[in-house]
Amino acid sequence: xxxxxxxxxxxxxxxxxxxxxxxxxxxxxxxxxxxxxxxxxxxxxxxxxxxxxxxxxxxxxxxxxxxxxxxxxxxxxxxxxxxxxxxxxxxxxxxxxxxxxxxxxxxxxxxxxxxxxxxxxxxxxxxxxxxxxxxxxxxxxxxxxxxxxxxxxxxxxxxxxxxxxxxxxxxxxxxxxxxxxxxxxxxxxxxxxxxxxxxxxxxxxxxxxxxxxxxxxxxxxxxxxxxxxxxxxxxxxxxxxxxxxxxxxxxxxxxxxxxxxxxxxxxxxxxxxxxxxxxxxxxxxxxxxxxxxxxxxxxxxxxxxxxxxxxxxxxxxxxxxxxxxxxxxxx
Ligand code: UFG
Numbered sequence: 001x002x003x004x005x006x007x008x009x010x011x012x013x014x015x016x017x018x019x020x021x022x023x024x025x026x027x028x029x030x031x032x033x034x035x036x037x038x039x040x041x042x043x044x045x046x047x048x049x050x051x052x053x054x055x056x057x058x059x060x061x062x063x064x065x066x067x068x069x070x071x072x073x074x075x076x077x078x079x080x081x082x083x084x085x086x087x088x089x090x091x092x093x094x095x096x097x098x099x100x101x102x103x104x105x106x107x108x109x110x111x112x113x114x115x116x117x118x119x120x121x122x123x124x125x126x127x128x129x130x131x132x133x134x135x136x137x138x139x140x141x142x143x144x145x146x147x148x149x150x151x152x153x154x155x156x157x158x159x160x161x162x163x164x165x166x167x168x169x170x171x172x173x174x175x176x177x178x179x180x181x182x183x184x185x186x187x188x189x190x191x192x193x194x195x196x197x198x199x200x201x202x203x204x205x206x207x208x209x210x211x212x213x214x215x216x217x218x219x220x221x222x223x224x225x226x227x228x229x230x231x232x233x234x235x236x237x238x239x240x241x242x243x244x245x246x247x248x249x250x251x252x253x254x255x256x257x258x259x260x261x262x263x264x265x266x267x268x269x270x271x272x273x274x275x276x277x278x279x280x281x282x283x284x285x286x287x288x289x290x291x292x293x294x295x296x297x298x299x300x301x302x303x304x305x306x307x308x309x310x311x312x313x314x315x316x317x318x319x320x321x322x323x324x325x326x327x328x329x330x331x
Contacts, residue, residue, distance in 0.1 A: 001026040002243070003073045003115075005058065005106065006080030008036025011121065011177060011232060013044060013186045015077060018236035020048035028071050030064065031080060032057040035190070043185050058102030061109065068113035075117035075246065076110060077239060078103065081150070084194055085125065085290060088147035099150035104157065111165045117250070118158070119242045122171040124228075124256070124295050126152040134228075134298035137173070137254050145290055155254075162252045170242040175228040175258035175297045177235055179317030180324035187324030188232070196227075196265060197318055200272040201325040203280055211280055213265055215287030224265035226294040228258035231312035241306040258297025259310045271315055275322050 002019070006012040008031040016027060025048050029041060033055060045051050052071070056063035058080055067073070081099045082088070088095040110118065125148035126141045143149045161167040178197045180187030188198050203211040216223040238257050245253075273280050302308040 001028060001071050001073055003028050003030060003067060003071070003076045005030045005076065005078045006036065007031060007044070008033055008038065008040050009079060010188045010190065011174070011235060012036070012077075012079035013040045014181065014232045015079070015236045015239045016044050016051065017047065017181060017186060018233065018240060020044070020051070022240060024240075025050045028052040028054060028067065028073070030054050030056050030058075030067055035082065037189060040186055040189070047185065058105050059097060061105040064105050065109045065112070068109050068115060073113070073115050075119070075243060076106065076115065077119045077243065078106060079121045081121065083123075083147060085145050085147045086194065088150070089145055089290070092146035095146045095150050100153050103154045107157065107161055107167065111161065111167060116165070116167045117246050118167065119170045119172065119239055119246065120154065120158065122151045122155055122173045122254070123148065124173055124175045124258075124297065126155065126173060129292050130294065133294055134260055134296040135256065136298040137256055137301055158252070168246060168250050168252050170246050170252070171254045172238060172242060173254065173256045174235060175230055175256070175295060177232050178229050178314070178321060179231040179233060179312060180320040181233070182320055184320075184323045184327050187328070188321060189328060196268055197272065197321050198325065200269055200280060201276070201322050203282075204276055204278065205325070205329045211269070211282040212285045213269070213282055214285060214291060216266070216284045218287075218293040220264060220293055222264050222266045225291055226262040226264050226296065228261065228295060228297045229263055229268065229314050229317065230258050230310055231317040234310040234312055238302060238306065238308045241308050245306055253305070255302040255306060256297040256299045257302060257308075258299045260297055260299055262294060262296045263314060268314070268318070272318050272322075275315070275319050
C-alpha cells in the first residue's frame, strides 16, 4: 500500500487518479484539508472505492505515526505542503512549521516503521535565480524565498536520512504545472488563486476581475516572463515512473520535470484567448516581486533514466483547464 500525503490538493489528486487508473489501487491519503478539498477526495473515492482517507496534520507527529501503525505502507509519495511564494515571504514561520517540521514528522514516522522509500515534490524554486538556462539538476541551489528554502531543507534532510537510516528518496523538481483531468473530474482549485493560467481563465467568469500581466519590460522576446509549462497529468506519469524506479533500484536521485520549452506570459495569454474564443480584458501592471525573467528546465535526465516523456501540448493543458474552470464556476 502507498501513502499519499496532500492528495486533496492539485498535483497530489491528479497523481492519485493516475495511480488508480493504472489499476494500482492500494492507496491511503493523508491530508489536513487546509488548502485541499474534501470534494476532491470524495471524487477520487468514487473513481477508486479502495482509496482510504485519513484527515490529519503532519505537524502532529502522533497523527501521522498512527497511519503507519494502522496500514501496511510500503512507500510514500509526499505532496503535502504550502506552496505560495508570496505568502511564504510574508509568513515564513507558517512555511517552516508546515513544510519542514511536517516533513520531519513524516520521515521520522517512516524510519520508525521501517518504511524507507519516498517520492518528494520539490521545485524549481530551489534553484533561485538561474545562473544558466536551461536548468539541469546540477545547477546551484540558492532559493530566493522561504518556500524554496523549505523545499531545499527537506532535500538536505533526506540526504542525511539516507546516510544514517538508509531512507531512499526521489526528489522531483517541478517547473510550472498546468492543466486538469481530461474528463473534468478534478482540476486546479486554489483559494486564493495566484497562478497564471487559472487567473486568465477566471477573468472570463468574473467580469470585475481583469487579468493582470506582471510586467512587460523584461529582457525577453516580448518583454514578459518565460516559464516551462508542464501538464499535471504528465507530471502524474512521472511520479508513477519514479516510484517504479525507486522500487527497482532502491536509489536516491533527483529529476527536473519540465518540457524544455519556454513560453512567455503573452504567449500563454494568446493561447488561452484562442481556447476561450472571446476577448479577454487585461492590463499590464508592475512586476511581481521575486519573479525570475526565465525558468526553463533541462529535463533530459528524467527522459533518459525514468523514460518520461511529456505528452500533452500547452494547448491541450489549457483546454482541459478551461473545461475544469467551467465546472468550478457552475458550483
Ligand atoms: N503571472 C501574471 N499574472 C498572473 C499570474 C502570473 O502575469 O495573474 C505571471 C508571473 O509573473 C510569472 C508567470 O505568470 O511570470 C507564471 O506565474 P505563476 O504564478 O503561474 O508561476 P510561478 O512561476 O510564479 O511559480 C511556479 C510555482 C511555484 C514555484 C515557482 C518556481 O507555482 O510553486 O514556479 O518554480 F515556486
